[in-house]
Amino acid sequence: RVDGKRLWDSLMEMAQIGATEKGGVCRLALTELDGQGRDLFVRWCEEAGCSITVDGIGNIFARRPGRNAALDPIVTGSHLDSQPTGGKFDGTYGVLAGLEVIRTLNDVGYETEAPIEVAVWTNEEGSRFAPATFGSGAFVGDFDLAACLETQDVDGKTVREELERIGYRGPEPVGQHPIGAYFEAHIEQGPILEAEGKTIGVVTGGQGQRWYEVTVTGQEAHAGPTPMARRRNALVGAARMVELVNRIGFDFQPDACATVGMLLNRPNSRNVIPGQVWFTVDLRHPEEERLARMGTALREGCREIAAAAQLELEIEEIWTLPPMPFDAACVDAVERGATAAGYPYRRMVSGAGHDALYVSKVAPTGMIFVPCEDGISHNEIENATPADLEAGCNVLLAAMLERADA
């Protein structure tokens, strides 16, 4: 059994790095603060006797040797980057739960057959560099590595520059790291476990996701002397599209989600009719066919709105992640871990994207969810209880040991 207090203390110490006034964390991918978070993790792992490998996209692997060095390691992990107004647990929990597994094995001097590793995946959040789950997507070859390295943030800084600046552009070729099986612990980020009084979510897979970038172009003009009838107001068009996206989310219930998360208005001056608006769309559904229909509804709806308002329109689908079922044996291993410890649990599909979804393309994979308060994440008030976090970590330990000693 893991040491819940030690896990909690490590979470609180990591949360100091990028701590916000409202009790959250702002530790955007590949910033100075992300570098500090990584450094702390690496130091803790080295103190726990692990060896460290970093690959060319900044993914970190901390290894605790097993009896049989020829076996592929059983890997766990998650990410240390956060949203701009993120919480203390999203990602960090999965990383530090992995560290706690290693510390627990050290405490009792337990030697596993296969090595045990903890991975930190680069830029999982996708808020500084799009899309999300960048490090794991590149790892499994779904994202082109060269393109990933040249991806820019809004200030034009590239992933390559920023990796080099914080010292995490490692020598290991991306995707060459062996993985025998992968487990990831994470807060649920939704309201289901809490509502049903369950401690553990046995995750059976992830829903599909499509990300878009939309540009609406009208004509800038003076807000005073330009008659309403002559206007080509890009923001009015974009506002109708925000409403459309929201309606698509409701139209494809149950299970659909549709969100405009980011919106930039230009030139953004009080007395200028907006000439151009750029915004992002995030569509999700557990079924591929419904998700595709949501995408069609988005394109057709935006086209109609733009045409009616004499606006130009560009829509680009920049990322798509199909619904992804996990390995049945890994899912069962997680369930057995929950049953053995006597934790109430349920099977569920993940609403969020996770590195585990990409890793599942190259290795048998499972995930463990624990409840978070009010189902809120991507918010500074994100919260989870020490007891639930400890429970998830115990299930992680059990599942990893089952595979490592198999």
Added chain:
Amino acid sequence: RVDGKRLWDSLMEMAQIGATEKGGVCRLALTELDGQGRDLFVRWCEEAGCSITVDGIGNIFARRPGRNAALDPIVTGSHLDSQPTGGKFDGTYGVLAGLEVIRTLNDVGYETEAPIEVAVWTNEEGSRFAPATFGSGAFVGDFDLAACLETQDVDGKTVREELERIGYRGPEPVGQHPIGAYFEAHIEQGPILEAEGKTIGVVTGGQGQRWYEVTVTGQEAHAGPTPMARRRNALVGAARMVELVNRIGFDFQPDACATVGMLLNRPNSRNVIPGQVWFTVDLRHPEEERLARMGTALREGCREIAAAAQLELEIEEIWTLPPMPFDAACVDAVERGATAAGYPYRRMVSGAGHDALYVSKVAPTGMIFVPCEDGISHNEIENATPADLEAGCNVLLAAMLERADA
């Protein structure tokens, strides 16, 4: 008669300062570039034999002496600051038309009875520091000077700091500068003169204006696992309010304008349901009573939208400018100038706010409009013909001489 080519050349030289790739100007109030524009104007005025006074809010007065130093000067002018994606003529034309009047009088050695002055008013555009017509508003005492000096841009820099940095926090007490009469030449910034084939707009006054700041607060949450029905999406609420503002503009036709020009979405991350949106509203109408009703429609409509979507709402009216008729004698002087020169003209109300509207509170005032291409301004493609600009300057010369020698 003025020298149209010299006026045009000066306009083109000034347009180099802050020139944008698309042929426009970005010379935001009190930036380094605004300082350079002011320096060039001051140098030109000194070369034309003028003395310079600067007041405590950075308004500049360049004086050409008259025969009778006891008479209050006849003043013209406008502003040198621009929108972020502004044009070459908005404001600058009025300032350099004034300079051209002085150069023309110098050419022929004409001595007026009253002194002639050209004023440059600080921060007319209101895009870096709100509200607009800042320098003239403070000059006539409508804005509190101390509050003006502490007004911050989005980066937290104050008007006071920025005035000092560019060297335009002058010693003259604000509002103490005498003005016998005031005329301002400006591009129309609307489509009427061009549509009717008129060269000169004889401006009879300005429409009323109300500016608001609206904050909509919901709850940030993850765009993936947060069910649609549980969301409190601030951007969806704001989008409905953008639509509402646009509808108010149409509902109060003829003559109403209603615009959301600036909008900031938070935290502005692709996979986060927006938690807070801040935006501005600009309402205009030539009749005070209709304008007030537009304001009521805004408040009530926003309140309904917020309540229905479980969002919190704050609306603040940050500025109001009532409809403002100009001095009948000054309007007539402008009309006589147009008639005498044989330019086709019409009387009209200004859709834009201008420094002249504030100055009209302390001195008899008139304005001269010239057409601009497609009625477009607050846009880098803003354009006007050398012939129309020369015509407006000739009318300005005639009107100023009529008052200066009266």
